Amino acid sequence: GTEAVQHGLPTGHRYWYGVPVASELPFDRGGLGSQGLSSSAQDMTGYLSLYLNSGRHGATTLVSPAGAAELQRAGVPTGLDGVSYAMGWDVARSHATTTISHDGSGFDSHANVLLIPDRGWGVVVMENGENSPDEFFGSRRMTGIANGVAGMLIGEDPSTTSSSRSLRVVYGVVLGILAIQVAGMVRSVRTIRTWQTVPSRRPTGALRIAVRVGLPLLVSWTWALLVLVGLPQVIRAPLPAVLMGLPDLGYPLVASAVLAFGWGLARAVWAI
Numbered sequence: 001g002t003e004a005v006q007h008g009l010p011t012g013h014r015y016w017y018g019v020p021v022a023s024e025l026p027f028d029r030g031g032l033g034s035q036g037l038s039s040s041a042q043d044m045t046g047y048l049s050l051y052l053n054s055g056r057h058g059a060t061t062l063v064s065p066a067g068a069a070e071l072q073r074a075g076v077p078t079g080l081d082g083v084s085y086a087m088g089w090d091v092a093r094s095h096a097t098t099t100i101s102h103d104g105s106g107f108d109s110h111a112n113v114l115l116i117p118d119r120g121w122g123v124v125v126m127e128n129g130e131n132s133p134d135e136f137f138g139s140r141r142m143t144g145i146a147n148g149v150a151g152m153l154i155g156e157d158p159s160t161t162s163s164s165r166s167l168r169v170v171y172g173v174v175l176g177i178l179a180i181q182v183a184g185m186v187r188s189v190r191t192i193r194t195w196q197t198v199p200s201r202r203p204t205g206a207l208r209i210a211v212r213v214g215l216p217l218l219v220s221w222t223w224a225l226l227v228l229v230g231l232p233q234v235i236r237a238p239l240p241a242v243l244m245g246l247p248d249l250g251y252p253l254v255a256s257a258v259l260a261f262g263w264g265l266a267r268a269v270w271a272i
Contacts, residue, residue, distance in 0.1 A: 103143060111142075112126075
């Protein structure tokens with residue numbers, strides 16, 4: 001990491017509600033088996049030329065033509081419509097031809113490559129900040145950029161892809177949930193204090209007590225479990241990774257879950 005910075009590696013960024021903020025995350029040496037390499041646009045074009053020139057880079061053969069073809073051969077379906085997996089590549093039909101692509105991301109740096117072997121073209125997109133988490137929306141901004149450039153090369157009008165509206169909706173939902181929680185806490189404090197000062201207002205009977213005391217606890221703990229246990233399962237990443245990769249969504253969600261768990265229990269005990 002230090003040597004790459006000395007050679008001009010740009011600072012990585014994470015987004016906080018649409019604003020890119022320079023990241024101070026340490027270099028992930030543990031991920032070098034699958035990610036984390038520092039490269040340049042020139043290096044990447046040299047790498048892609050291997051696939052577009054039957055394993056040759058310039059006059060040097062690094063992979064046999066048969067080996068280069070095998071790396072790009074569609075092997076098994078991915079489960080996505082029309083997309084198969086080769087050796088490290090997604091093979092699909094796009095722009096009326098076969099495209100081969102792959103993308104990858106760290107917490108504050110991202111890259112996407114796309115090949116059109118029939119035309120001999122390759123596209124490389126590298127970013128030091130990305131504000132369209134694919135865990136939620138299925139497609140990163142850089143993927144849209146690469147597809148748009150590929151379309152322009154073929155002569156199509158580039159499609160516009162933006163997740164900013166979707167992000168605003170998600171931000172609004174998360175912050176709205178926090179606001180509802182705070183409002184609910186204020187209301188609960190007033191209600192329970194009324195029960196204390198006006199005994200006739202207290203709920204009686206098993207059903208009313210269950211509804212007024214047990215149901216809020218059930219709702220609070222269900223939400224806490226959905227965030228703390230369910231969310232990592234859905235996006236296939238542990239909570240620390242969510243906090244590092246999506247801080248503007250991760251921290252409010254975890255805060256909401258912890259608040260729901262703690263206040264739900266405190267409210268029930270106080271009410272009883």
